[in-house]
Amino acid sequence: MTLRSALAAATASAALVLALAGCSSATPAAGSSASPTATAGATCAGVTVIVDPGDLKVPASDKKKTCVATDAPITAAQALTKAAVTTEGTKQYGDQVVCRVNGIPSAQLDIPASDGSTYHEQCQGMPAAFAYWALWLKPAGGTWAYAQEGMSTQKVEPGQSIELLFTLNDKPTTPAP
16 A cells, blocks of 8 residues: 555545544434425525435435425434434444445445455444545535534534535545535
8 A cells, every 4th residue: 555545545534534423313403493305406495415325336316315494503413314314333433433324335235446356344343445425514605525523513504515425436526516
């Protein structure tokens, strides 16, 4: 492994832990009104929740976009729960590290590495540095950026978007605009 590869793997792992630390399926905070509403090209008055399996070989229907109606800030975990998105943690780190989103990737799915080998995610510890879920945030009218907090503490406000994006062999580098 080259120094560049090692640095990229370490950076990806650190970003993954930072972005996904504190994941939980929490219930909405008192006083918030959050409920999912499907969006098909419409503007979301609440929080837009996107799940994108990236380049994984899964059905296109596994990519989801939902508007969660809310008139107050909620956590990313609350938005995911209200959008009916389920996450699974790892044996070693629990829900601090997301291994699967809506069952993806399954333990049987062949995940291709850039070196031609195949990987199968077993959710034991940290996911492979070349194949992981990352949490992204986009302010209203802004650009995508890695979440700076875990899902249970990261607040999102009406007009913002969150995305769980599966990054495979460094692609995609960011969510679609």
